[in-house]
Amino acid sequence: PWQNEEKRNLSLGGHVGFDSLPDQLVSKSVTQGFSFNILCVGEPTGIGKSTLMNTLFNTTFETEEATHYESSVRLRPRTYDLQESNVHLKLTIVDAVGFGDQINKDERQVSYRPIVEYIDTQFENYLQEELKIRRSLFNYHDTRIHVCLYFITPTGHSLKSLDLVTMKKLDSKVNIIPIIAKADTISKSELHKFKIKIMSELVSNGVQIYQFPTDDEAVAEINSVMNAHLPFAVVGSTEEVKVGNKLVRARQYPWGVVQVENESHCDFVKLREMLIRVNMEDLREQTHTRHYELYRRCKLEEMGFKDTDPDSQPFSLQETYETKRKEFLGELQRKEEEMRQMFVNKVKETEAELKEKERELHEKFEHLKRIHQEEKRKVEEKRKELEDEMNAFNRRRVAVETLQSQSLQATSQQPLRKDRDKKNRSVVTGSQPGVSLSSSKVMITKANVEPLNCTSWWEAIQCCSCLVKSAPWREGFL
Amino acid sequence: AGSVESKTEAAMSELVPEPRQKPVVPMKPTGINASLLGYIGIDTIIEQMRKKTMKTGFDFNIMVVGQSGLGKSTLVNTLFKSQVSRKSSGWNREEKIPKTVEIKAIGHVIEEGGVKMKLTVIDTPGFGDQINNENCWEPIEKYINEQYEKFLKEEVNIARKKRIPDTRVHCCLYFISPTGHSLRPLDLEFMKHLSKVVNIIPVIAKADTMTLEEKIEFKQRVRKELEVNGIEFYPQKEFDEDLEDKTENDKIRQESMPFAVVGSDKEYQVNGKRVLGRKTPWGIIEVENLTHCEFALLRDFVIRTHLQDLKEVTHNIHYETYRAKRLNDNGGLPPMTVETEENHESNL
Numbered sequence: 001p002w003q004n005e006e007k008r009n010l011s012l013g014g015h016v017g018f019d020s021l022p023d024q025l026v027s028k029s030v031t032q033g034f035s036f037n038i039l040c041v042g043e044p045t046g047i048g049k050s051t052l053m054n055t056l057f058n059t060t061f062e063t064e065e066a067t068h069y070e071s072s073v074r075l076r077p078r079t080y081d082l083q084e085s086n087v088h089l090k091l092t093i094v095d096a097v098g099f100g101d102q103i104n105k106d107e108r109q110v111s112y113r114p115i116v117e118y119i120d121t122q123f124e125n126y127l128q129e130e131l132k133i134r135r136s137l138f139n140y141h142d143t144r145i146h147v148c149l150y151f152i153t154p155t156g157h158s159l160k161s162l163d164l165v166t167m168k169k170l171d172s173k174v175n176i177i178p179i180i181a182k183a184d185t186i187s188k189s190e191l192h193k194f195k196i197k198i199m200s201e202l203v204s205n206g207v208q209i210y211q212f213p214t215d216d217e218a219v220a221e222i223n224s225v226m227n228a229h230l231p232f233a234v235v236g237s238t239e240e241v242k243v244g245n246k247l248v249r250a251r252q253y254p255w256g257v258v259q260v261e262n263e264s265h266c267d268f269v270k271l272r273e274m275l276i277r278v279n280m281e282d283l284r285e286q287t288h289t290r291h292y293e294l295y296r297r298c299k300l301e302e303m304g305f306k307d308t309d310p311d312s313q314p315f316s317l318q319e320t321y322e323t324k325r326k327e328f329l330g331e332l333q334r335k336e337e338e339m340r341q342m343f344v345n346k347v348k349e350t351e352a353e354l355k356e357k358e359r360e361l362h363e364k365f366e367h368l369k370r371i372h373q374e375e376k377r378k379v380e381e382k383r384k385e386l387e388d389e390m391n392a393f394n395r396r397r398v399a400v401e402t403l404q405s406q407s408l409q410a411t412s413q414q415p416l417r418k419d420r421d422k423k424n425r426s427v428v429t430g431s432q433p434g435v436s437l438s439s440s441k442v443m444i445t446k447a448n449v450e451p452l453n454c455t456s457w458w459e460a461i462q463c464c465s466c467l468v469k470s471a472p473w474r475e476g477f478l
Numbered sequence: 479a480g481s482v483e484s485k486t487e488a489a490m491s492e493l494v495p496e497p498r499q500k501p502v503v504p505m506k507p508t509g510i511n512a513s514l515l516g517y518i519g520i521d522t523i524i525e526q527m528r529k530k531t532m533k534t535g536f537d538f539n540i541m542v543v544g545q546s547g548l549g550k551s552t553l554v555n556t557l558f559k560s561q562v563s564r565k566s567s568g569w570n571r572e573e574k575i576p577k578t579v580e581i582k583a584i585g586h587v588i589e590e591g592g593v594k595m596k597l598t599v600i601d602t603p604g605f606g607d608q609i610n611n612e613n614c615w616e617p618i619e620k621y622i623n624e625q626y627e628k629f630l631k632e633e634v635n636i637a638r639k640k641r642i643p644d645t646r647v648h649c650c651l652y653f654i655s656p657t658g659h660s661l662r663p664l665d666l667e668f669m670k671h672l673s674k675v676v677n678i679i680p681v682i683a684k685a686d687t688m689t690l691e692e693k694i695e696f697k698q699r700v701r702k703e704l705e706v707n708g709i710e711f712y713p714q715k716e717f718d719e720d721l722e723d724k725t726e727n728d729k730i731r732q733e734s735m736p737f738a739v740v741g742s743d744k745e746y747q748v749n750g751k752r753v754l755g756r757k758t759p760w761g762i763i764e765v766e767n768l769t770h771c772e773f774a775l776l777r778d779f780v781i782r783t784h785l786q787d788l789k790e791v792t793h794n795i796h797y798e799t800y801r802a803k804r805l806n807d808n809g810g811l812p813p814m815t816v817e818t819e820e821n822h823e824s825n826l
Contacts, residue, residue: 009586009587009589010560010561010586010587011560012558012588012589013559013560014559015559016557016559016777017590017777018538018590018593018782019590019592019593020781020782020783021531022531022532024783025528026527029524056518058516084517084521085521086521133802133806138790216529273519276518276522277522281526281527282526
């Protein structure tokens with residue numbers, strides 16, 4: 001990129017100081033931290049993906065074993081914060097759980113499609129952020145997959161068709177590094193043949209795996225040497241075994257100890273070197289400048305945009321932004337409308353409820369009122385009854401009283417008195433209710449004491465004491 | 479395992495031109511939710527990144543604004559220790575006083591310590607030189623926005639370049655005339671408008687015309703005036719990332735800035751050393767001597783510590799503001815006309 005500027009090369013007359021630029025840049029990146037995302041694909045479950053991750057990063061990420069009974073492939077991302085010196089790494093390990101476990105692998109869609117979708121989704125998320133009007137790319141947590149470690153079953157023969165198909169689907173989307181897992185189950189000579197077979201199959205099927213970059217002189221040599229060792233045959237182990245006077249990570253068999261970090265035993269060290277210590281930054285860069293750009297290009301073209309001539313570019317993407325903005329505003333409006341509608345409905349509902357309750361209460365009130373009135377009426381009736389009875393009673397009492405006194409007088413006086421008494425009687429009969437209680441009380445007392453000796457009703461009336469309701473002679477009158 | 483990794487590391491360090499100091503922090507691996515049991519090599523990413531950036535090189539675009547005769551070109555040449563800016567030493571008969579503000583961008587490739595930098599110096603002859611200087615900041619603002627537009631156009635391409643050429647103005651040195659009194663209305667107008675679109679670093683030119691006391695007083699007054707007028711010069715308070723940044727930047731904002739500078743591209747012998755300076759009957763003013771002027775502070779600030787930050791603020795904040803505004807505007811606006819090669823001169 002600098003060729004046409006050659007003629008403008010200037011030499012400096014002294015130390016300026018901009019050679020500190022890479023340090024300035026790096027120190028900013030260190031403050032922000034780095035992300036690195038690894039996808040582990042391989043079948044069957046139990047091939048050693050988790051163990052290898054544990055061994056690579058010298059930690060125990062997981063302790064549980066994965067189940068063998070997944071009905072479909074599930075992508076399970078887990079993020080960890082690692083720190084070494086002053087470098088903070090946000091490491092995300094994505095496991096394709098259940099890959100290859102399905103009985104019907106002919107439905108290969110079931111196997112690799114979720115993986116492809118997951119990778120695309122991460123690209124999509126980044127693209128969405130990039131297209132936003134107000135965006136913050138510099139502190140965006142990058143979830144795009146930087147490398148896919150593809151675990152090959154150590155059959156010793158060749159690649160399975162599932163492997164080929166899957167890798168073919170993934171090679172334009174992610175950097176693939178194929179790995180032969182559980183390499184301690186193959187003998188050295190078999191391994192060599194196996195590697196050659198695998199590479200030739202990949203080439204003949206047009207699968208583009210990740211090549212360690214050889215353009216930078218500093219690392220060209222080691223990278224090209226490593227390229228020749230692909231696929232790496234690895235063994236993973238987090239257990240330590242004493243060999244000589246050192247504790248090393250190894251797998252102990254009755255016939256010997258397979259040392260993970262011994263290069264004559266397996267390629268683990270090569271993998272670690274390439275993946276982490278030499279090419280981690282390149283893997284990230286390739287993901288961003290090649291795989292992501294390809295995705296973006298395809299996606300935008302799919303949406304109907306083309307780079308035709310320089311003038312139309314800003315328009316075409318301006319249109320995208322226009323439509324996006326309209327979409328967004330439309331969405332906003334719609335949501336607003338929805339919410340308003342919901343609110344209105346809720347208000348109506350509540351109103352109706354309240355009205356209902358009001359009505360109910362009113363009814364109850366009316367009902368109670370009626371009952372109350374009914375009761376009142378009844379009580380009023382009873383009172384009237386009682387009053388009438390009392391009046392009648394009093395009237396009769398007075399009548400009886402006068403008659404009694406008359407009859408007493410009549411026995412000792414002239415018959416003329418009878419007429420006068422008759423008058424008095426009639427007068428007495430017509431006397432007002434409300435005869436004083438005290439006299440009726442006297443009468444009642446009298447009635448209780450004196451014996452019942454009236455033989456006829458006329459006498460009884462006059463006598464008054466026989467007006468008692470339960471007198472035997474009353475029955476004739478009912 | 480140990481042998482392979484130290485061999486590669488040794489090989490790598492050999493090819494790096496100057497030995498880099500590794501970050502001085504003890505290598506105690508600690509994790510937050512994962513505990514590390516041994517060395518993995520994650521910290522090598524720093525080295526990997528550094529190598530990559532050195533390979534791609536850096537762009538830096540610096541603009542100088544101020545009345546003619548304030549020593550702008552000299553200062554820039556002194557900053558970069560080379561003839562990056564052509565001096566307009568007096569008006570020749572062929573050159574007329576520009577009627578309006580012109581924008582002249584000159585690019586050079588310079589290299590130091592294996593680091594390649596494409597430096598573009600943008601000169602603004604004619605600024606503040608007219609009788610009526612109304613709106614003379616407009617062409618400058620237009621130029622700055624054009625660069626943002628150029629970048630945006632590249633960015634929204636469907637098939638876009640791996641590395642978008644960056645012509646955006648990362649830093650604008652505004653030269654204040656050392657009147658000793660206060661800022662002129664033109665200064666305030668310019669800085670008010672432009673501090674919103676670009677990083678402005680105010681600089682007191684020809685500081686050798688002031689005594690130490692005058693200098694201190696003038697600086698205080700200028701700072702006060704800038705504050706009163708709400709002018710946020712670089713480093714802007716709102717972009718301080720953390721407490722460390724804030725304390726460091728506060729010190730610069732409240733004590734050192736605006737830097738009172740003297741520029742020179744001539745060397746003299748002082749105390750057995752060859753230094754850049756200005757020779758006067760009463761002595762030699764040493765440009766890089768901190769007791770004489772603050773040039774060294776400006777140089778360290780702009781180049782040695784904050785260069786990357788200047789670029790990042792331009793990219794993450796000023797450019798994003800422009801982009802958001804541009805995309806929010808109603809569609810259908812014709813693209814801005816972009817000046818292409820006419821104003822780029824070659825340094826022959």
